[in-house]
Amino acid sequence: MQSITLEQFNGYLQGQGKSRYDICNLDWQVNLGEHWLLLGANGAGKSALTAALIGEAKCESGKRISSINKLMLVSSDSHKQLLAQELEHEKHTLVKDLIFTGHSNNDELLAQLIELFKFSSLLNRHFRDLSTGETRKLLLIKALSSHSELVVLDEPFHGLDVQSCQQLNKILIELSQTITFVFVLNRLDEIPSFITHYGYVNQGCLLHTLAKPSSEQLSDLLKLLHLEHTSLDVPSPDxxxxxxxxxxxxxxxxxxxxxxxxxxxxxxxxxxxxxxxxxxxxxxxxxxxxxxxxxxxxxxxxxxxxxxxxxxxxxxxxxxxxxxxxxxxxxxxxxxxxxxxxxxxxxxxxxxxxxxxxxxxxxxxxxxxxxxxxxxxxxxxxxxxxxxxxxxxxxxxxxxxxxxxxxxxxxxxxxxxxxxxxxxxxxxxxxxxxxxxxxxxxxxxxxxxxxxxxxxxxxxxxxxxxxxx
CATH class of the missing domain: 3.40.50.300 (P-loop containing nucleotide triphosphate hydrolases)
Structure with missing residues (x-):
């Protein structure tokens, strides 16, 4: 079975500026055909764990074993990296050049995604002129049309309008038959229906995993997330x-x-x-x-x-x-x-x-x-x-x-x-x-x-x- 396995992986992801996100004793295996969702508070280390999964985190000990050849990541960091490259090299890349590079002229999935996100009118624009939501759509089009075996989507709905979120959810359901997905989400109402495995992350550690959980197990996990994300203060005394x-x-x-x-x-x-x-x-x-x-x-x-x-x-x-x-x-x-x-x-x-x-x-x-x-x-x-x-x-x-x-x-x-x-x-x-x-x-x-x-x-x-x- 094709998979990515991390055994006692310790390392870190160096973020923007001086931020460092440590990864602790990570034991995690993702097999083709599974669909994972990582949950946890902001700063818990979810993005660092996905970086370790795809091989972008620095390994200090342990090991990463992969038999999956092609994978893609969509995240705020990938957006920042692409923009940084444009600025560093003073490029003004056209949207169509970013999208069509590596694709054949008759790629049906790519054409479907361009139509889905109404991107035909944006193909001759410069990448740097796109809005936040449009940039997120571009990254999604590139990742989903790449024919990768595994795609990591870190907050894929971020910056999208309601209609675009609905369209994305629909295409993700279709593609889940052929692509293995790993999601990082903060909003519980965005969880796709086809998720098979859940992971709870805190302080750079994968503390709890559930495979095809019962309704009660999933309910307990979501209550944990409610408490983690609640904006309520501890109630006042009588x-x-x-x-x-x-x-x-x-x-x-x-x-x-x-x-x-x-x-x-x-x-x-x-x-x-x-x-x-x-x-x-x-x-x-x-x-x-x-x-x-x-x-x-x-x-x-x-x-x-x-x-x-x-x-x-x-x-x-x-x-x-x-x-x-x-x-x-x-x-x-x-x-x-x-x-x-x-x-x-x-x-x-x-x-x-x-x-x-x-x-x-x-x-x-x-x-x-x-x-x-x-x-x-x-x-x-x-x-x-x-x-x-x-x-x-x-x-x-x-x-x-x-x-x-x-x-x-x-x-x-x-x-x-x-x-x-x-x-x-x-x-x-x-x-x-x-x-x-x-x-x-x-x-x-x-x-x-x-x-x-x-x-x-x-x-x-x-x-x-x-x-x-």
Whole structure:
């Protein structure tokens, strides 16, 4: 089978100016007959990956193996390169010379594309006189008529009017029978119907691929893209809740903390101070005491009264109530997910976070309902607001429980292994949501996981439980 394969490919694409786009440990194979779509945020590295695929990225390690002989690329960079050549050599190339070079006089596909894009009247113009949309059409005509085995289209609809987009989509469907396509797109409504494989790109890495995905798998991937591209801000807190917010700078302080059971030490000599807006990632192997440590903070471990702990201005054991502490905390864990078995709507699941209840047993205010709806829109689940929590996918449930923990804008948001049990697309959704919450800087985040390498932008402080044994 003819294909292009990249094995442990590390390299970079040098962009315009001084920009450099790094490619990390890329394992990717594209076979003839497949049609790929690369998705991800702006700057994620999608264009760099396609450059690696076609052999235009500089390889530092790994290898690229290709049995495909002829391929073409249409992108903003290819447009810039063509224009740069014209300016550098002071050329005034005619459109017809660019289009017809290498073609026979009776090329039916070329004639069809010229007619499709109404280019007959532009053939005697100079290339440099074309508009952005006309230039994109010229590049598409050249690529699609080249009889290449593989064509990479990086934002092919960019700059085209509505009618031209419809015409292009129609011809792409026809050509998909004979040409293998790789697309890079930002707009989800432009995804061609014939796509067979999907890839999610972040920070120069191909993190997740789907081959002929189920409707549920594709739905999860598109929800991830919704969250990535949303222009919405993290919803504001309820005014009443905002008035109760903790105003101090030191949220938690543990001095020489320790936990042991039956004379077996779980951890000891742990000193930890958490300041407002100082986000932390807590790591450690099974049994190193991550959850025990969190329970000292929340008061769910009785040994909290045997330790020197200050939480939200209260010295543990000085008469504070559980509510004095928990009103400032939002919490999500796998255990909470398993316990949340009530059949209430997605909307009411989020609202229950205002009351820290499993289920909803109080009448919410109009403001609370409105804020909960804003959170559903933020994570792309507005259309599920009336769906029972138990009827939602596991990934959607986890997203709901995180925004349930966040809805009251707690001073401290504790996320205890929020990605446990999630597939890759939903894991990326959760990590991205945490990143957006950190960026909002309304809550201080403690993110617990097993992998120190799973870094989240915005978290710059790390605590390793292995250091306290």
């Amino acid at each position: 005014t009443e809740q905002e008035q109760k917010a903790f105003t101090g700078n030191t949220l938690v302080k543990l001095s020489n903390a320790k936990v042991s059971y039956s004379n077996v030490s779980i951890f000891k000599n742990l000193n930890w101070t958490i300041k407002k807006h100082q986000h932390w990632q807590l790591t450690g192997a099974n049994g190193t005491g991550k959850t025990c440590l969190l329970n000292l903070i929340t008061g769910d471990n009785p040994q909290c009264y045997n330790n020197d702990i200050e939480v939200f201005g209260f010295k543990r054991g000085t008469g504070e109530s559980i509510w004095d502490i928990k009103q400032h905390i939002g919490f999500i864990s796998n255990a909470l997910h398993m316990d949340y078995r009530v059949s209430i709507s997605a909307l009411n699941t989020v609202i229950s976070g205002f009351y820290d209840s499993i289920g909803l047993y109080q009448k919410p205010s109009d403001a609370q309902i409105n804020i909960a709806k804003q959170w559903l829109a933020f994570i792309g689940l507005s259309d599920k607001q009336s769906t029972s929590f138990t009827q939602l996918s596991y990934g959607d449930q986890r997203m709901l429980l995180i925004v349930r923990a966040m809805v009251k804008h707690p001073t401290l948001l504790i996320l205890d292994e929020p990605c446990l049990g999630l597939d890759e697309a939903n894991r990326q959704r959760v990590l991205l949501l945490i990143e957006k919450i950190c960026a909002a800087n309304t809550s201080t985040v403690i993110y617990v996981n097993h992998h120190a390498a799973d870094k989240i932008k915005g978290i710059e402080n790390y605590l390793k439980m292995e250091d306290f044994h």
